[in-house]
Amino acid sequence: MHIHAYEKLWLAASILLILLLIGSVTYGAVGPGVAMVTDSEQPIDAQALDEDDRFSEPRVEQVGDNEYAAYVVAYQFGFEPTPIVVPENSTVTFYITSRDVIHGFEVAGTNANTMVVPGEVSQITVETDDRQEYGLICNEYCGAGHHVMEGKVNVVSQAEFDDRNDGGDDA
Amino acid sequence: MSDAIEAEQSFVDKFPQEARVVRAALLSSFFALTLGAVFGIVQTLHRTDVARIIPSTDYYTVLTAHGVFMVISFTIFFLVGLFTWAVTRSLDRPLIDIRITWTWYAIMAVGMTMTGVSILAGFFPALDMSADVLFTFYAPLQAHPMFYAGLAVFIVGSWIAGADWFRTFLAWKRDHPDERIPLQTFMVLTTMAMWYIASSAVAASVLIFLLPWSLGFIDQVNPTLTRTLFWFFGHPVVYFWLMPAYLLWYTVLPKIAGGRLFSDPLARVVFVLFLLLSTPVGIHHQYLDPGIAEGFKFISMTNTMFLLLPSLLTAFTVVASVEYGARQRGGTGLLGWLTDLPWRDPAFTGMMLAGLMFAAGGFSGMVNAGMNINYMIHNTIWVPGHFHLTVGTAVALTFMAATYWIWPQISNKPIYSRSIGLFQVVVWFIGMALMSNAMHAQGIMGVPRRTAEPEYSGFEYATMFGGFEELNVQIAIGGTLLFVSTVLFIGNLVLTMGNPKVSGLAESLPPALSGPNDAPKVLDSLRLWVGIALTLVVLAYALPLAAIINRGGLLGPGVGTYPAWIAPTLDALAAAVTPLVGAIGKVAASLVGVIL
Numbered sequence: 001m002h003i004h005a006y007e008k009l010w011l012a013a014s015i016l017l018i019l020l021l022i023g024s025v026t027y028g029a030v031g032p033g034v035a036m037v038t039d040s041e042q043p044i045d046a047q048a049l050d051e052d053d054r055f056s057e058p059r060v061e062q063v064g065d066n067e068y069a070a071y072v073v074a075y076q077f078g079f080e081p082t083p084i085v086v087p088e089n090s091t092v093t094f095y096i097t098s099r100d101v102i103h104g105f106e107v108a109g110t111n112a113n114t115m116v117v118p119g120e121v122s123q124i125t126v127e128t129d130d131r132q133e134y135g136l137i138c139n140e141y142c143g144a145g146h147h148v149m150e151g152k153v154n155v156v157s158q159a160e161f162d163d164r165n166d167g168g169d170d171a
Numbered sequence: 172m173s174d175a176i177e178a179e180q181s182f183v184d185k186f187p188q189e190a191r192v193v194r195a196a197l198l199s200s201f202f203a204l205t206l207g208a209v210f211g212i213v214q215t216l217h218r219t220d221v222a223r224i225i226p227s228t229d230y231y232t233v234l235t236a237h238g239v240f241m242v243i244s245f246t247i248f249f250l251v252g253l254f255t256w257a258v259t260r261s262l263d264r265p266l267i268d269i270r271i272t273w274t275w276y277a278i279m280a281v282g283m284t285m286t287g288v289s290i291l292a293g294f295f296p297a298l299d300m301s302a303d304v305l306f307t308f309y310a311p312l313q314a315h316p317m318f319y320a321g322l323a324v325f326i327v328g329s330w331i332a333g334a335d336w337f338r339t340f341l342a343w344k345r346d347h348p349d350e351r352i353p354l355q356t357f358m359v360l361t362t363m364a365m366w367y368i369a370s371s372a373v374a375a376s377v378l379i380f381l382l383p384w385s386l387g388f389i390d391q392v393n394p395t396l397t398r399t400l401f402w403f404f405g406h407p408v409v410y411f412w413l414m415p416a417y418l419l420w421y422t423v424l425p426k427i428a429g430g431r432l433f434s435d436p437l438a439r440v441v442f443v444l445f446l447l448l449s450t451p452v453g454i455h456h457q458y459l460d461p462g463i464a465e466g467f468k469f470i471s472m473t474n475t476m477f478l479l480l481p482s483l484l485t486a487f488t489v490v491a492s493v494e495y496g497a498r499q500r501g502g503t504g505l506l507g508w509l510t511d512l513p514w515r516d517p518a519f520t521g522m523m524l525a526g527l528m529f530a531a532g533g534f535s536g537m538v539n540a541g542m543n544i545n546y547m548i549h550n551t552i553w554v555p556g557h558f559h560l561t562v563g564t565a566v567a568l569t570f571m572a573a574t575y576w577i578w579p580q581i582s583n584k585p586i587y588s589r590s591i592g593l594f595q596v597v598v599w600f601i602g603m604a605l606m607s608n609a610m611h612a613q614g615i616m617g618v619p620r621r622t623a624e625p626e627y628s629g630f631e632y633a634t635m636f637g638g639f640e641e642l643n644v645q646i647a648i649g650g651t652l653l654f655v656s657t658v659l660f661i662g663n664l665v666l667t668m669g670n671p672k673v674s675g676l677a678e679s680l681p682p683a684l685s686g687p688n689d690a691p692k693v694l695d696s697l698r699l700w701v702g703i704a705l706t707l708v709v710l711a712y713a714l715p716l717a718a719i720i721n722r723g724g725l726l727g728p729g730v731g732t733y734p735a736w737i738a739p740t741l742d743a744l745a746a747a748v749t750p751l752v753g754a755i756g757k758v759a760a761s762l763v764g765v766i767l
Contacts, residue, residue, distance in 0.1 A: 002685055006491075007437070007488075014480055014483040015480065017483070018479055021479075021537060025542045029469075029543065035465070037459050037461055038461075038465040038468075039462050039718070039722070041461065043462065043722045102398070109617040110617070111546035114459045116461075117460060118311065118394055119395070119462075119730050120461040120462040133630065134630065135632075137627065139549075139620065141305050141622070143312065144231060146622055147623040152630065
């Protein structure tokens with residue numbers, strides 16, 4: 001088969017581009033450590049979340065030194081807890097599930113973003129920055145009221161976070 | 172000497188029956204385009220809060236209609252028309268039996284009507300029928316059974332269409348045992364082989380799970396399983412939209428440019444690569460799905476990146492072919508030849524602008540495919556920004572541009588106004604440039620896709636590349652231009668259909684510079700390629716599907732139904748049947764009384 005010299009050059013450059021793209025994704029995973037949402041969590045009965053330790057009472061709790069876990073339930077049409085309050089400059093792992101249909105969980109303007117599928121628990125870990133209020137959006141169509149489904153993720157000072165929790169407010 | 176004076180026969184002169192089918196398919200396609208455009212403008216103005224003429228809850232009916240009519244009806248009806256033309260033309264023989272051809276056309280039309288009616292019924296609450304599930308119909312959101320049944324019927328129609336072309340090819344092969352498969356037929360056959368593999372999954376999802384579920388035969392489905400089966404089909408279907416455009420770029424565009432295709436063998440290589448790589452990549456739509464292991468996502472990502480190769484090769488071949496055409500027309504210089512191209516021809520300019528936008532769409536696609544940066548834009552309006560460049564322009568604009576070239580040959584009617592045609596394709600390009608660019612920008616800000624009201628009460632989007640509101644204005648203007656462009660296209664075509672028939676509209680397609688005999692014979696071995704394609708699909712999907720079923724069960728763990736269709740349907744049925752049963756009982760009782 002005859003292939004023009006320029007075309008060979010183009011072919012080589014194309015393959016190089018493809019390898020660079022695969023390389024950049026691989027680097028993102030092993031270098032900065034961008035982990036994928038994966039199958040690490042066990043499946044869950046979406047219609048029996050009331051009986052589940054983590055999701056019967058959606059909340060944020062401290063699980064280690066400056067490490068927090070946020071258990072979030074998405075439903076038609078909202079998120080619990082709301083707002084989700086987490087301390088600044090900490091590591092927060094979100095565990096998110098749905099009690100009805102497929103939803104999205106997106107902290108607007110950040111890369112905290114995952115699908116929420118009934119029967120599964122999505123796990124994403126983020127590092128919070130300084131104090132800020134973020135919008136929380138369902139980014140997958142979930143029914144006629146999809147556009148009203150919103151929440152907040154409030155990154156607050158450590159003191160405020162402790163105050164809220166000591167005050168009996170479990171958010 | 173009368174032979175020499177008579178004009179060359181056009182497609183419709185040679186194959187009048189096939190030409191009728193092609194026209195019918197194209198008109199069905201454009202009918203869907205018209206409906207899709209109406210819903211498109213309603214949606215654009217609603218989303219951007221310029222004019223909200225419908226309640227926001229109806230937005231999702233509009234969105235479902237826009238999506239399904241555009242990417243299923245418009246694209247696939249055009250495809251079956253174009254492929255019928257391409258097979259007949261390149262084999263230079265009629266189809267085996269035109270009744271079979273009309274049969275699949277009718278089946279597809281009936282299927283799409285069923286699905287379309289079930290969607291549009293959503294506007295009328297009294298009808299107790301709706302399918303507000305969008306193009307992706309993710310369970311456990313449920314549509315009326317007719318939505319799923321119509322899709323299944325439509326897909327079966329497309330399978331018979333493929334069989335029709337394969338049988339016609341085999342008949343040709345018996346008469347021409349030693350010839351290479353003509354290029355256009357080769358493109359049709361490889362595309363259809365890919366389609367059989369890809370659509371089998373969505374057919375299985377619909378027939379085994381979603382349709383029985385919507386009819387109440389099973390209580391629940393596994394949302395991850397049906398979602399994965401959807402994307403098994405959902406990625407290759409984008410190549411099903413794109414391959415007719417590629418066929419036109421490879422075989423028609425070089426001719427319009429005044430030249431010929433650069434390389435026939437490489438065109439074959441590209442179509443074989445699409446057959447091999449289109450399907451084992453669907454999981455890249457599920458990078459952010461829980462319940463699917465990271466490793467499967469990584470494999471899908473690498474396959475996806477290699478899928479760039481055939482498109483990059485296409486960019487080279489198409490540009491080289493066009494440059495060759497320009498130089499044949501007297502073009503010179505490193506870039507000076509660009510001025511020697513037929514820019515006043517709407518078919519040429521439309522296809523070139525479509526190709527240019529496809530390059531931009533390719534780059535935003537690389538971002539989507541990049542597993543980790545995908546977090547930034549997943550399910551944001553960036554994604555529709557991306558696919559309005561690919562299917563919404565590379566495909567749609569190529570189809571419209573090609574219509575200016577092909578319609579005269581299948582009808583013997585010259586285009587009503589080529590100037591309006593030229594204006595129309597340029598307006599599409601400008602409209603899409605505005606709309607798509609602003610959608611990409613909003614996506615990076617985190618503005619979600621698929622929502623009636625992207626403004627929220629609790630927070631404001633950060634400002635980048637202009638604020639949210641300013642980008643909304645761009646989207647609204649862009650969407651309006653696209654609507655105007657569609658109206659011009661349809662109007663021009665309708666006026667064309669009113670033109671008197673003339674002769675002399677025939678166009679021939681020249682052979683490639685480097686012809687099929689330069690291509691290794693193995694390229695024509697469709698069995699081999701289908702075998703490898705199936706192997707790759709099994710490698711990419713066997714383990715993920717097994718894992719998904721293992722986790723969630725074949726029929727899902729404790730997942731409900733939203734909304735439940737069957738309960739009210741059954742209630743109505745019961746209400747209708749109960750008095751009937753009572754009446755029959757009375758009749759039976761009186762009969763018994765009479766007899767005794």
